[in-house]
Amino acid sequence: MIVRQMRSELRWMLRRPRTLIGLVGLCLVPIVFGFGTWLATRDGDGGGGGGLEAILKGNGLVLPIFTLFLSAALLLPMVASIWAADGLAGESQHGTLRGLLIAPVSRVRLLGVKFFGLATMSLFAVTLMAVVGVISGIAFLGNDGMLTLSGNVLSGWEAFGRIAFFVVLVTFQMVSIGAVGLAISACTEHPLVVQASIMAGLIVFAVLGSLPSLDWLHPFLITNALPGLVDVMRDPIPTGQIWDSTLLAGCYLIIGLSLATIRLVTKDS
């Protein structure tokens, strides 16, 4: 039963034109980055080319990590917020939430199905970006193995292992923000409110995170958790910061889902 509901949820998400457009858009990111870097490195050998280009040349496997890292700040949370918004607020807006509740789907299970959809689609989107990133990286920049921040070169499966690990970490960050989105989504029937709140929240967090006088607050800001994930590119991987970031995302996830549950269970619809 629940498998059928989850399948239906995924089919519903994938049928949405905005989901497909969003996924295509996400795939373009690593391609554009790869092409841009290729343009920059093509004839930049001479006059002491920029550090970034120098690192990336022949180092195509870094491209997926590089693009995911940049996208994880705003782009991926935005996509997650769209899915969270459509999941509850959007269904409420179309009057379909009523139908599901009358079916009936218990409210807790409904949230479970929605979270499953969000998490699966997030993992799918991040993986897709990584795959396109690998292809684009190898095509535009070549592959001489993965140059780590520690200076040594990882080859073959080890490099792919790092990419996979990074995919999981970024997905988790994305899903944790999506969970907060679900909590907002349970409170409104306007999907735009959810997206706007998440975007505004991320921007405010980024500003707060940049104010040194508020450094006591920084360990609690999800936006400040991202830079720590770059440790994936060191060899051996220092686990401290990665663990802290993931723990923080986990807290956001639990708080988000708890609030969403509390709201959804008592909601009049």
Added chain:
Amino acid sequence: MTTSTSVPVTSPVVSTAVAARTRGLRKVYGHTVAVDRVDLELPEGAVLGMLGPNGSGKTTTIRMLLGLVRPTQGEIELLGRPLPDGAEHVLPHVGALVEGPGFHPFMSGRENLLRCAAFEPLLPTGSVKTAVEDALERVGLAAAAHRRYRGYSLGMKQRLGLAAALLVQRKLIVLDEPTNGLDPAGTREVRKVIADLHAAGTTVMVSSHLLSEVEATCTHVCVLHRGTVVAQGELSDLLQAGGSALQVITPEVELALTALRQARISARPLGEGLRVELTGTSAPAVVETLVHAGVPVHEATRWKTGLEELFARLTEAEESEHSLSAVDTLDGGASR
């Protein structure tokens, strides 16, 4: 599905088999009292018409009955279980179309129904597809099932909503204004669907502000006004309770009025003759009185109280406080 027969239960008050029952239902939104002191009784196998002007609390009552909204006060019993706690056990047996059809515009009618069907607990996975096709066929939407919901006409949307309620064989079907936006042919089809459900023993609850609709399809009526039930019971009982009148066509109106007044029969001029209330008297007695007084009676017609008149009187009564004067002002509108 149900044990009851297709014959409506004779008396809703003493009947033991009740599909839905509410006691002292009250819902307050902020400072607005949407529904108050609603004691509803829906006998098993009946077709209950919930009648009320816009904003009288029909939809709120239905939403509470389906566990969508938590009542501020009061108890709800649906198919023998209290709500909202028993929702998971009874709601699979309940099909509903509430507050208009709700579907996703980017999916086709069939895809929308498939999604609804996936969440129906009583539907085995193997028969999801056939259930969807059957429901589409039943509401006459099979030919348009592949088209996007976005492009559906209001009537088609309404039909799809009805199809979702009919996906599984239900014990109770709740339809909130099912004929909204339908053309006469569509309205007839909905009536037929309701009649079929009734014949199969399914309990049906229909809300409507169209009186003719309720009169045509229902066995029981419940009239809501300003959030409370002002009348409920069997349709035939309520119609009789409304009393009836006799329309007498005569050129001698003044003479007739005097004669009737002497016989203590209430009457008043109307059109080409007069209208005589048949309270405490009968049609032959009235005609006899008139003929004895020498009034030429050209025509005497029994004026049956339509539900329309009853409805109008019930809903207007509270505003004017004096129900009799309300009857007087509304007589012109009753065309039966």
